[in-house]
Amino acid sequence: MKLLESIEALKSWQASVSVSTTGFVPTMGALHAGHLSLIEHSRADCQATVVSIYVNPTQFNNPNDLANYPNTLEEDLRQLRVAGVDAVFLPDYNLLYPDGFRYQVEETVFSHELCGEQRPGHFTGVLTVVMKLLNLVKPDRAYFGEKDYQQLSLVRGMVEAFFLDTEIVGCPIVREEDGLAMSSRNLNLTVADRSHAPRFSRILASACGDSEAVQQLQSDGFKVDYVRTIDGRRFGAVLMGSEERPVRLIDNVRVG
Ligand code: PAF
Numbered sequence: 001m002k003l004l005e006s007i008e009a010l011k012s013w014q015a016s017v018s019v020s021t022t023g024f025v026p027t028m029g030a031l032h033a034g035h036l037s038l039i040e041h042s043r044a045d046c047q048a049t050v051v052s053i054y055v056n057p058t059q060f061n062n063p064n065d066l067a068n069y070p071n072t073l074e075e076d077l078r079q080l081r082v083a084g085v086d087a088v089f090l091p092d093y094n095l096l097y098p099d100g101f102r103y104q105v106e107e108t109v110f111s112h113e114l115c116g117e118q119r120p121g122h123f124t125g126v127l128t129v130v131m132k133l134l135n136l137v138k139p140d141r142a143y144f145g146e147k148d149y150q151q152l153s154l155v156r157g158m159v160e161a162f163f164l165d166t167e168i169v170g171c172p173i174v175r176e177e178d179g180l181a182m183s184s185r186n187l188n189l190t191v192a193d194r195s196h197a198p199r200f201s202r203i204l205a206s207a208c209g210d211s212e213a214v215q216q217l218q219s220d221g222f223k224v225d226y227v228r229t230i231d232g233r234r235f236g237a238v239l240m241g242s243e244e245r246p247v248r249l250i251d252n253v254r255v256g
Helices: 008-017 035-045 063-067 074-081 122-137 146-161 186-189 190-197 199-208 210-217
Strands: 002-004 022-027 048-053 088-089 141-145 167-171 223-230 233-241 246-253
Touching: 002 008, 002 199, 008 088, 008 122, 022 035, 022 122, 035 048, 035 141, 035 167, 048 074, 048 122, 048 233, 063 246, 074 199, 122 146, 141 146, 146 167, 146 233, 146 246, 190 233, 199 210, 199 233, 199 246, 210 223, 210 233
Parallel strands: 002 088, 022 048, 022 141, 048 088, 141 167
Antiparallel strands: 223 233, 233 246
16 A cells, blocks of 8 residues: 655656546545545455545634544555555645645535635645545546445545546445444543434434424434435434544434
């Protein structure tokens, strides 16, 4: 597995391998079974798989959230080797943002809804970094999890709007045995919050309507950001943890 820490290293690796299809899994590290399933999909579809690990500061609107984002690089690299990944791209801020984030990719409608309402600028950070990564890695396919459904749909829209040559593949949510959607942020849950957290997806799935879900989540002790159903899919976000160590959980389930 090649570790690529510069654009030159990425380009010379690309020139040295002659593969018919490249799959790409962008990540912020702290890998879990959800990421590994994206890698499995890529390995099944493509001749080579590239993973990027980069905690993108421009998509964090809460400095505490960025500061507390888990970093497990050595363990991540071990898992990626075992998973049979061909190359890992490890850029840093100067490499990805030579412009200091003066140039941005903004979607003006859906990015302001759901997660975008409480996290202004979040999706501009996501779309900008994904655009940069797709332009550098030039994959045939890029794999995104359906847990971040809004992100998946905005990335798809961006690829269409800018005529990019990458197919965006959405992969099903991977859940813990108790139903909690896998997320790197789960590592930051206290033991008590971790055992309570699965109630979130259960209530999202079982409530009769969105306002009933909000009510049940609140009486269960969750701080609710939003619950909203769009086209038969109920989206939700809740906050757990403390102000200094907030843990934001998002999820979505099919309803009705
Ligand atoms: O889903 C994520 O981990 C991030 O938003 C992504 C797509 C890697 C962009 O930083």
